[in-house]
Amino acid sequence: MAQLKTLPGFRVFYPDDFSKLQFIIRKWRQSAVVYGFQEYDAPVLEPLDLYKAKSGSEIEGQLFNFTDKGGREVTLRPEMTPSVTRMVGERANSLKKPIKWVNIGENFRYERQQKGRLRSFYQLNADIYGEAGAEAEVELIAFLVESLCCFGLSEEDFYIRLSDRDLWVYYLTSKDISLEAAQDILSVVDKMERDSEEESLKKLQKILGEGSVETLYSELKKMTQIRSLEELEAFFADRSGNGGGSTALKERLADWQKLLGGLDAMGLSSFVQVDLGVVRGLAYYTGFVFEAFDRKGKFRALAGGGRYNHLVKKLGGPDLPAVGFGMGDVVLHELLVDRGLMPEMVSSPDIYVIVGGEEERKSALKDIFNLRQAGYRIEYSLKEMAFAKQFKQAAQSGAKITLIYGAEELEKGVVKMRDMAGREEVELPLSRLFESIRDFFSG
RNA sequence: GUGGCUAUAGCUCAGUUGGUUAGAGCACCUGAUUGUGAUUCAGGGGGUCGCCGGUUCAAAUCCGGUUAGCCACCCCA
Known part of the structure; x- marks a missing residue:
């Protein structure tokens, strides 16, 4: 060896x-x-x-x-x-x-x-x-x-x-x-x-x-x-x-x-x-x-x-x-x-996507792909995981926002967006998802 | 190429005069906790003790060799 x-x-x-x-x-x-x-x-x-x-x-x-x-x-x-x-x-x-x-x-x-x-x-x-x-x-x-x-x-x-x-x-x-x-x-x-x-x-x-x-x-x-x-x-x-x-x-x-x-x-x-x-x-x-x-x-x-x-x-x-x-x-x-001049290199995603279950994963993956095409850095859990766990991961990832793809939200035709720093949540209509995200990151 | 020091988990290190199945902290994974955050608690995986040989009833521990690392020399693009 x-x-x-x-x-x-x-x-x-x-x-x-x-x-x-x-x-x-x-x-x-x-x-x-x-x-x-x-x-x-x-x-x-x-x-x-x-x-x-x-x-x-x-x-x-x-x-x-x-x-x-x-x-x-x-x-x-x-x-x-x-x-x-x-x-x-x-x-x-x-x-x-x-x-x-x-x-x-x-x-x-x-x-x-x-x-x-x-x-x-x-x-x-x-x-x-x-x-x-x-x-x-x-x-x-x-x-x-x-x-x-x-x-x-x-x-x-x-x-x-x-x-x-x-x-x-x-x-x-x-x-x-x-x-x-x-x-x-x-x-x-x-x-x-x-x-x-x-x-x-x-x-x-x-x-x-x-x-x-x-x-x-x-x-x-x-x-x-x-x-x-x-x-x-x-x-x-x-x-x-x-x-x-x-x-x-x-x-x-x-x-x-x-x-x-x-x-x-x-x-x-x-x-x-x-x-x-x-x-x-x-x-x-x-x-x-x-x-x-x-x-x-x-x-x-x-x-x-x-x-x-x-x-x-x-x-x-x-x-x-x-x-x-x-x-x-x-x-x-x-x-x-x-000299303390070597910075800790953290690479944080812009968005962490939280996926409720296997049903919701399909909608999430579709948007993840499209948002990535638009240049956003996105992470999400590759395996099914409890919500609490995913929030923990989202916090540790350093993402600025999380998008929550839960059954409740998708039924209403929205996803929930959580501002990780401000700890505030708003519902975004799926039809206006891109505009809303763009507004958040440009504002 | 020459000399000195060192080698235990991914990392930092304990390990008594040689004595049963080699430990801690950090990190990692799981759970407590089936829709909301870095804390906490519980559990788990992970080691041929660098490698080879010798001494001994018995070696992470003692001895020899070897490899690698650190330091100095040589050299420096």
Whole structure:
């Protein structure tokens, strides 16, 4: 029997759970419409190479991959970006720019599960293709904020840490560090929050070989502690005298002004924070990167994304700039529950029909069918049941009114309508049933 | 993939130094109540005590293994 159970890391959704998942998906979708993102979809199963080409083969351990009956190496999609990037690449020349697309779908990764991480999860994935300027980041991050605020979350609940891989690379290469070493140093920076100073120094030493790395470490540390545009500008102004101010670096700071200025103009400053300590693991990010966290630091990242300007071309398309983010349902759900923002999903009918007996059931069923055709949500007891019992069920169902199909009423050519909240009853002639019900619900 | 903790009804949990037929609350079903409401009362269904093996006259209880869950690491799309 044990082998018939749900696979580890996969969830079943009983109606209560499913309505909560649907609540999240519905809100995401509404936000996407408002922000002008179009919805698309792609296969859940993709060739393994799609992900290998992008991220290198070491990522394979995290993939839910297998060989299909035709001998193809395939994998359940771990994320949406490669699929959508391939889609965009195939029709890049005929799609109107900017391309703002969104997908809400199930993704999979083969990993040991823990809090906030499962093997199957739903994810909101939003991307903007065809705009290289920071205006695209402004638009995308504004949408990211909205897709969290639409649940009632505020700047007191979450914030977005903004970083920049380009800035790091420009800075490091201006210090005569090779591009390759710069990439390695980035992964040291990524871990600096957790690692001890000693450990980070050791890693830097390993990358750079001979010479002191202590000055570099303290510079890196200072950079990760920058929290605003002013501090960022001051940091590089101080260093422009001794070769720290390349043209690329200066232009990059202008991009930062554009990004933060745009977000400020939208009134979103309180949601974002400069934090160069965020680097993000995947190699395909090229510029701005960002992650959303809850303020209390109780949960893992809510969302993450960044710019990936070379991926369209890498996957066979033209040279097309891109920026995107992903947000999963699992951590978001935990946060909403924690903040009391996950509503109890009650689904109540408009009308509960009480049926006297088998004789009366026929008239009741006829009207139930017709009223449903008219769009009313109707429940009734499927089996013969005492009146008292049916009233109890009607009350528990949350229906606004009950219609009583009893022998006494039908003899007179009426049904009784009970207003459940007001506990008042009126008799409605069967001939005018529809009009009466319509009047009740519109009045 | 590595380590630590845990596993009893759909859910939350009791269960004594190993001792008869394993319990409670919630939920569910039925009745009290054959035409009027969430209360109340009574009853009922539901367990191979995660699974396999060992010790013992006797195991939910002790031991070993295994699977799953939680937590941390790795990693993070």
